[in-house]
Amino acid sequence: MSIQNNKTEILDSIKNTNQCQRNWEKTPVTPEDIQFFKSVLENVPKKQGQIFHEVLFIENQVLIKKLYSYAREQDYKFAHNPQVNAPLLVVYVPYTEEHLETISKDVLNNFNKVVDQNTSFPYFGVDITTSMGMHMGILALAANQIGYKTGFCSCFNKKFRKTIERLITKDKIETDGMLCLGIGLANQNIDYNYDENLKTRIFSHKNVWSDNNIRHIK
Numbered sequence: 001m002s003i004q005n006n007k008t009e010i011l012d013s014i015k016n017t018n019q020c021q022r023n024w025e026k027t028p029v030t031p032e033d034i035q036f037f038k039s040v041l042e043n044v045p046k047k048q049g050q051i052f053h054e055v056l057f058i059e060n061q062v063l064i065k066k067l068y069s070y071a072r073e074q075d076y077k078f079a080h081n082p083q084v085n086a087p088l089l090v091v092y093v094p095y096t097e098e099h100l101e102t103i104s105k106d107v108l109n110n111f112n113k114v115v116d117q118n119t120s121f122p123y124f125g126v127d128i129t130t131s132m133g134m135h136m137g138i139l140a141l142a143a144n145q146i147g148y149k150t151g152f153c154s155c156f157n158k159k160f161r162k163t164i165e166r167l168i169t170k171d172k173i174e175t176d177g178m179l180c181l182g183i184g185l186a187n188q189n190i191d192y193n194y195d196e197n198l199k200t201r202i203f204s205h206k207n208v209w210s211d212n213n214i215r216h217i218k
């Protein structure tokens with residue numbers, strides 16, 4: 001019976017992960033929980049144990065406000081991604097293709113020493129995308145499981161990218177394919193998707209998941 005309850009809780013957390021929280025309590029995420037999130041990222045499965053990114057944990061509210069104001073399409077007039085304006089903002093910043101090549105060569109040299117074969121071991125851009133999905137998906141689930149709410153954002157303008165470039169090892173990273181995750185406590189008094197600044201709920205397109213989306217082969 002307890003296993004059944006556990007499954008229900010896990011599913012509820014996953015459902016929360018799917019919702020994009022667009023308003024927040026000001027309460028900061030505790031240092032223990034931030035440490036927990038860092039451990040989560042450290043232990044996410046990685047192809048050949050390889051790391052394809054850097055990750056920023058941002059708590060500075062002045063900086064977060066600034067990033068929120070830039071988290072919009074280029075030339076879009078209003079900030080419309082308040083999920084970014086969270087107590088904690090986690091930003092996944094991928095390595096450049098050039099840096100990936102260096103890693104590939106390094107792996108090639110060392111790997112070949114062990115197996116004594118002239119095999120190549122290239123990493124591709126798709127490895128970055130896969131890695132980002134793994135890290136950010138598991139992080140969002142972990143956060144929701146311990147009572148926080150989360151909101152993803154992959155929308156940002158040039159000023160957002162410039163601001164991130166100033167914070168991180170510039171020659172290794174690429175700000176084109178970043179992904180942000182706001183984490184914090186929900187403002188319980190309003191709907192999760194209500195944007196307090198625009199004074200409206202933000203609705204997103206929802207495909208209907210059906211049995212056709214799964215092929216079960218026995």
Ligand SMILES: Cc1cc2nc3c(=O)[nH]c(=O)nc-3n(C[C@H](O)[C@H](O)[C@H](O)COP(=O)(O)O)c2cc1C
Nearest residue numbers: 018019020021081152153154155193202203204205
């Ligand atoms: C990888 C990823 C990127 C996302 N990027 C954005 C974004 O840039 N802007 C936005 O408003 N929502 C973004 N979302 C949130 C989704 O649109 C939202 O969680 C989903 O459509 C569920 O809709 P709901 O929050 O309205 O329930 C993103 C979600 C994921 C998983």
